Amino acid sequence: MGKYLYEFHWDCGRQGDVEGLFVATQEQIDNAIGKEVYFGEILGKHSEIFGELEKCDIKKLEISSEVVSEVSNHLGLTWSGYNPLHYLRYKCTKCGDEYPGEEMICIDPGNEVCDYCTEEDQAKHN
Ligand SMILES: [Zn+2]
Secondary structure, eight states, rough: EEEEEEEEEEGGGGGOOOEEEEEHHHHHHOOOOOTTEEEESSSTTTTTTTOOGGEEEEEEEEEEEHHHHHHHHOOOOOEOOOOOOGGGGEEOTTOEEEEEEEEEOOTTTOOEHHHHHHHHHHHHHO
């Protein structure tokens, strides 16, 4: 499935804005809408930024998935700011534990795998 560049923007009033440019598949975005994103104190002490991810918070940018793939080989999946998918919780299909997206190697719906299971797999094969 093609990966595209998405722009994330939350206006948190006086506390500031949370923004990010990140790469994802449409499927990963659809799966994330309606879920709770927990950023924590990213806008300063006691800021506690969290809330439900809504469709209007994320905008798909008009860049071809070929170009997005080429650039992400160098920049990874988060090009700037905050990647909301990293702050959602996913249930690993292998161990059944829940982890934030930044600790998941795969967040494709129905195929979520955490970093720890992947490391275990690799250790077994070596
Ligand atoms: Zn796992």
